[in-house]
Amino acid sequence: MKTYIKKGTEVFKIRDQEIEVESDFCFDIETNEKVFNEELDDRAINKAFDLYRKQNNILSKEKIKEIRNKYGLSPEEFAELTGISKESIIRYEKGAIPTKVNNNLYIDLDENAKKKVHR
Numbered sequence: 001m002k003t004y005i006k007k008g009t010e011v012f013k014i015r016d017q018e019i020e021v022e023s024d025f026c027f028d029i030e031t032n033e034k035v036f037n038e039e040l041d042d043r044a045i046n047k048a049f050d051l052y053r054k055q056n057n058i059l060s061k062e063k064i065k066e067i068r069n070k071y072g073l074s075p076e077e078f079a080e081l082t083g084i085s086k087e088s089i090i091r092y093e094k095g096a097i098p099t100k101v102n103n104n105l106y107i108d109l110d111e112n113a114k115k116k117v118h119r
Helices: 038-056 061-070 075-082 086-093 100-118
Strands: 003-014 017-028
Touching (some): 003 038, 017 038, 061 086, 075 086
Antiparallel strands (some): 003 017
16 A cells, blocks of 8 residues: 655544644555554654643653652652552553642652752
């Protein structure tokens, strides 16, 4: 199958919020039908997740991992300290969107770590 790439918009539903992103999509040359392309789909989904995070003040996976590392804790130790399951911590550090409660806990822990550094 021969394909071509074309820019377009797509709407993703993330936690009951519609996020519209512009991205590249793959189309069949003969039918002009959109076809699955894992790399392009991943880019579009990640773009939607990033926009959702920005609009809702949700921390990035990199920031989440950075906060845990500030305390010098393994995921298991961090889970024990916070009450967030080890599995959730690992998922958040791989890109899953945390719940608002857990996101706020991370933000509070980050602020607390900053205060300790500045004393």
